[in-house]
Amino acid sequence: MSGVLTIALDAMGGDKGPDAVIPGAALALSENPSLRFMIFGDEQKIRPLLDKFPAVEQASTIIHTDHFITADEKPAAALRNGRNSSMRLAINAVAEKQADCVVSGGNTGALMAMAKMVLKCLPGIERPAIASLLPTMGRETVMLDLGANLECDSEMLVQFAILGSVYSRAVRGHEQPTVGLLNIGSEDMKGHDEIKMAATILSQIKFPGKYVGFVEGNDIPMGKVDVVVTDGFTGNVALKTAEGVSKLIGDMLKKSLKKSPLAMLGAFLAKGALMSLKNEMDPRYYNGGMFLGLNGVCVKSHGGMDEVGFANAIKYAAQLAARNFNVRVAAEIAEVMTQEEQLNLKSAMLQEKAS
Amino acid sequence: MSGVLTIALDAMGGDKGPDAVIPGAALALSENPSLRFMIFGDEQKIRPLLDKFPAVEQASTIIHTDHFITADEKPAAALRNGRNSSMRLAINAVAEKQADCVVSGGNTGALMAMAKMVLKCLPGIERPAIASLLPTMGRETVMLDLGANLECDSEMLVQFAILGSVYSRAVRGHEQPTVGLLNIGSEDMKGHDEIKMAATILSQIKFPGKYVGFVEGNDIPMGKVDVVVTDGFTGNVALKTAEGVSKLIGDMLKKSLKKSPLAMLGAFLAKGALMSLKNEMDPRYYNGGMFLGLNGVCVKSHGGMDEVGFANAIKYAAQLAARNFNVRVAAEIAEVMTQEEQLNLKSAMLQEKAS
Numbered sequence: 039m040s041g042v043l044t045i046a047l048d049a050m051g052g053d054k055g056p057d058a059v060i061p062g063a064a065l066a067l068s069e070n071p072s073l074r075f076m077i078f079g080d081e082q083k084i085r086p087l088l089d090k091f092p093a094v095e096q097a098s099t100i101i102h103t104d105h106f107i108t109a110d111e112k113p114a115a116a117l118r119n120g121r122n123s124s125m126r127l128a129i130n131a132v133a134e135k136q137a138d139c140v141v142s143g144g145n146t147g148a149l150m151a152m153a154k155m156v157l158k159c160l161p162g163i164e165r166p167a168i169a170s171l172l173p174t175m176g177r178e179t180v181m182l183d184l185g186a187n188l189e190c191d192s193e194m195l196v197q198f199a200i201l202g203s204v205y206s207r208a209v210r211g212h213e214q215p216t217v218g219l220l221n222i223g224s225e226d227m228k229g230h231d232e233i234k235m236a237a238t239i240l241s242q243i244k245f246p247g248k249y250v251g252f253v254e255g256n257d258i259p260m261g262k263v264d265v266v267v268t269d270g271f272t273g274n275v276a277l278k279t280a281e282g283v284s285k286l287i288g289d290m291l292k293k294s295l296k297k298s299p300l301a302m303l304g305a306f307l308a309k310g311a312l313m314s315l316k317n318e319m320d321p322r323y324y325n326g327g328m329f330l331g332l333n334g335v336c337v338k339s340h341g342g343m344d345e346v347g348f349a350n351a352i353k354y355a356a357q358l359a360a361r362n363f364n365v366r367v368a369a370e371i372a373e374v375m376t377q378e379e380q381l382n383l384k385s386a387m388l389q390e391k392a393s
Numbered sequence: 394m395s396g397v398l399t400i401a402l403d404a405m406g407g408d409k410g411p412d413a414v415i416p417g418a419a420l421a422l423s424e425n426p427s428l429r430f431m432i433f434g435d436e437q438k439i440r441p442l443l444d445k446f447p448a449v450e451q452a453s454t455i456i457h458t459d460h461f462i463t464a465d466e467k468p469a470a471a472l473r474n475g476r477n478s479s480m481r482l483a484i485n486a487v488a489e490k491q492a493d494c495v496v497s498g499g500n501t502g503a504l505m506a507m508a509k510m511v512l513k514c515l516p517g518i519e520r521p522a523i524a525s526l527l528p529t530m531g532r533e534t535v536m537l538d539l540g541a542n543l544e545c546d547s548e549m550l551v552q553f554a555i556l557g558s559v560y561s562r563a564v565r566g567h568e569q570p571t572v573g574l575l576n577i578g579s580e581d582m583k584g585h586d587e588i589k590m591a592a593t594i595l596s597q598i599k600f601p602g603k604y605v606g607f608v609e610g611n612d613i614p615m616g617k618v619d620v621v622v623t624d625g626f627t628g629n630v631a632l633k634t635a636e637g638v639s640k641l642i643g644d645m646l647k648k649s650l651k652k653s654p655l656a657m658l659g660a661f662l663a664k665g666a667l668m669s670l671k672n673e674m675d676p677r678y679y680n681g682g683m684f685l686g687l688n689g690v691c692v693k694s695h696g697g698m699d700e701v702g703f704a705n706a707i708k709y710a711a712q713l714a715a716r717n718f719n720v721r722v723a724a725e726i727a728e729v730m731t732q733e734e735q736l737n738l739k740s741a742m743l744q745e746k747a748s
Contacts, residue, residue: 110580175641185577188585222540222629225465230543230626255633259641268630271585274577275627276634278610283638286530286614290673291646294666304663311649311656318645 042072043356044137046128049079050106052143052341052348056080059143060087062339062348064094066356069349073356076101076137078124103127107148109341116148117155125149129156132334138359139335141326141351149338150186150329157334160364162371166331167198168270168338169205170277171324171354174261180206181258181266184327185274192235195219195267197371199240201330202265203247204370208361209354215246215264218253220272228252236267245374284319326351328358331367335359397427398711399492401483404434405461407498407696407703411435414498415442417694417703419449421711424704428711431456431492433479458482462503464696471503472510480504484511487689493714494690496681496706504693505541505684512689515719517726521686522553523625523693524560525632526679526709529616535561536613536621539682540629547590550574550622552726554595556685557620558602559725563716564709570601570619573608575627583607591622600729639674681706683713686722690714 047063049056056079067073074097077084081102088095105123107116120126125144131137133156142149150166159166169182182198183190190198199217206215219237221229229252240249253262255276268276291312295305305312317323325347327338335358339351358364402418404411411434422428429452432439436457443450460478462471475481480499486492488511497504505521514521522538537553538545545553554572561570574592576584581592584607595604608617610631623631646667650660660667672678680702682693690713694706713719 173641175644188577220630222543222626255630255635256637256640258634259637271577272627272630275575275610275623276630279613279631279634280610280638282611282614283635284642285611286528287639287642287670287674289530290670294670295663297666297669301663301666304659304661304666306659308650308656308659308663311652311659314652315642315645315649319642 042074043139043359044074044076045352045355046076046078046131046137046140047352048125048128048140048142048144049077049084050124050144051149052339052343054344056083056087058343058345058348060084060091060094061345062352063098064091065345065349066352067093067097069353070356073097073352075099076128076131078103078128078131079106080104101127107145109145111145111148113147113151116145117151120148120152126152126156129153129334129336132336133157139337139355141337141339141348141355143339143341143343143348143351146185146327146338149336153329153332153334153336157332157336159331160333160368160371162368163197163201163331164194166329167201168327169202169330170327172258172277172280173319173324174259176261177212177264178210178324179258179261179264179266180210181268181273181277182330183268183270183273184277185270186329187270189271190232190269192232192239195233195236195269196239196243197331198267199236199247199249199265200245200370200374201367202267203245204367205328205330205358205363206264207246208363208366209357210264212264214248216250217247217265217267218250218257218263220258220266220268220276221252221254224252224254243374246370281321284321288316288319322347323350326354328354333364335363397429398494398714399429399431400707400710401431401486401492401495402433402707403480403483403495403497403499404432404439405479405499406504407694407698409699411438411442413698413700413703415439415446415449416700417707418453419446420700420704421707422448422452424708425711428452428707430454431483431486433458433483433486434461435459456482462500464500466500466503468502468506471500472506475503475507481507481511484508484689484691487691488512494692494710496692496694496703496710498694498696498698498703498706501540501682501693504691508684508687508689508691512687512691514686515688515723515726517723518552518556518686519549521684522556523682524557524685525682527613527632527635528674528679529614531616532567532619533565534613534616534619534621535565536623536628536632537685538623538625538628539632540625541684542625544626545587545624547587547594550588550591550624551594551598552686553622554591554602554604554620555600555725555729556722557622558600559722560683560685560713560718561619562601563718563721564712565619567619569603571605572602572620572622573605573612573618575613575621575623575631576607576609579607579609598729601725636676639676643671643674677702678705681709683709688719690718
């Protein structure tokens with residue numbers, strides 16, 4: 039990564055507010071000394087923390103505001119009343135080119151609504167999507183949408199496939215990332231009309247990924263594809279189910295290993311191996327919902343995250359900004375849009391269906 | 394369980410066909426000697442297996458047929474061409490009251506289509522749903538629909554809530570099972586219109602369960618509710634994602650414990666504890682997709698299951714049949730239908746939306 043990157047931080051978002059944000063910034067800075075921060079929030083709460091992390095203080099500007107968005111505020115209300123909130127000011131900094139990207143652990147709906155209004159969508163993108171990285175048997179998979187759009191038509195799914203592919207190629211370095219549409223079976227006949235139409239379009243157009251077909255829920259953790267594309271409702275449920283199952287097994291394993299002295303001794307001896315597994319599955323290392331499709335980089339940290347998690351969200355935001363993600367997406371989308379076959383294809387299919 | 398129960402078995406369904414079905418029947422019979430079997434399929438393949446399991450032979454009638462439904466046959470084709478298939482004949486046996494229930498490991502779509510055509514839906518039920526039990530931190534949860542209905546309106550979701558509640562009460566013995574609608578957040582404002590309308594209806598009507606609100610993906614493995622209600626697309630993806638994550642962690646744990654001699658020794662000492670965890674999460678013990686809402690008991694065994702899994706599918710089918718599940722559901726549905734508030738409520742909501 040070359041050159042200085044400035045990250046706008048919403049210090050008041052998330053359950054822990056500045057207590058996760060400032061130590062998180064310190065961790066991120068220790069890994070990448072070229073980062074600079076604009077910290078938006080209550081100066082009285084931020085200052086004492088900066089005293090503990092002088093490196094962050096040196097790399098930061100504080101922009102004080104008394105206002106912040108609460109976790110239960112509705113997006114529309116946040117848009118109306120949150121003009122001076124730490125979240126909104128942090129997004130503004132990206133729009134005004136003072137910062138390269140913004141990271142917030144606050145209210146997802148409000149963050150998305152504000153980011154969309156202030157930063158706008160990239161040309162050709164109907165709606166942005168939330169994407170995250172997931173651990174798998176193979177290399178990490180990026181999945182989108184994770185909750186920004188409850189219902190998605192075929193064009194949105196196609197756009198998500200492009201967004202995910204550009205991300206996978208530009209940021210993860212996968213030359214021709216494989217892309218799958220999440221469905222309830224791998225046969226062509228499965229699923230509803232929009233997903234079938236998206237499959238047809240994806241198999242005909244040229245885009246930075248390689249469409250390999252439908253994938254099922256169990257294919258996600260197996261790492262069958264680099265990019266899993268789905269609507270926001272299904273994606274959100276699948277992601278949270280995966281997190282829940284992971285926690286369930288972890289808890290049951292712990293309980294199981296405390297059942298007998300022999301098991302406890304075994305667990306003690308295997309501690310290194312068990313810890314390395316725990317780290318590999320640690321949700322903090324996969325923290326950071328990337329809002330893809332906006333004309334600006336915005337990353338959502340999970341509200342319950344500590345500084346390790348927040349530092350990872352900063353890292354993802356910095357990667358997106360450094361690799362010119364938005365410029366690449368805009369170019370790819372423009373490229374696909376000129377492939378008029380896509381649009382002809384869709385109208386042909388619709389006509390066929392209607393007749 | 395009192396009295397003899399006759400189970401119609403499709404011996405030709407599933408990847409292993411009779412090699413899983415007959416040993417599975419033997420296992421189920423050893424647990425419940427009052428079972429009797431009608432075995433449908435290729436007698437030449439079934440006979441040699443029965444020689445190995447004389448107890449099953451004594452408890453069984455073989456009905457020979459050369460025809461069977463393949464895994465990739467489309468439901469419509471199976472309906473047209475499969476009239477003499479082992480699957481169809483096994484379902485017919487339930488319709489003709491020769492058997493109390495049917496179990497098949499074959500093509501899910503074909504099984505559902507045939508079962509619906511032959512057995513019909515219970516009065517008041519629009520569409521049957523596929524339900525399964527899942528392991529959780531607490532007691533087992535029943536989740537439906539798992540793939541029979543890709544898109545569900547509010548009335549279908551309400552019916553699934555009733556079906557799941559009656560199952561949980563009648564078969565699992567939970568006096569007033571708690572019911573949650575799967576959504577992307579727990580706040581009232583979340584989700585699409587059909588799910589919000591289902592929530593309003595469920596919180597107003599009397600039914601055998603207790604509606605507790607929206608649940609999220611991570612609430613499923615936590616065992617937050619006894620019954621998780623969702624559409625077939627989301628349910629199918631969530632279930633398979635859970636299975637995949639469980640397998641991923643199991644595989645990573647195994648790999649991790651082989652990394653060093655110390656870890657291997659630890660794993661050896663903790664073997665009992667690790668095995669008990671493995672058994673608790675073993676998908677074979679949760680095998681059996683129950684087709685709820687049909688006027689007859691039909692259970693789908695996962696196609697890849699061995700005899701242990703198939704025996705569990707038989708057990709679930711026998712429980713449903715023994716506890717008069719269908720009669721109970723019919724009574725509950727009739728009860729809810731007389732609560733005219735429900736229908737008035739929905740039309741009032743629709744009017745409000747339209748105005």
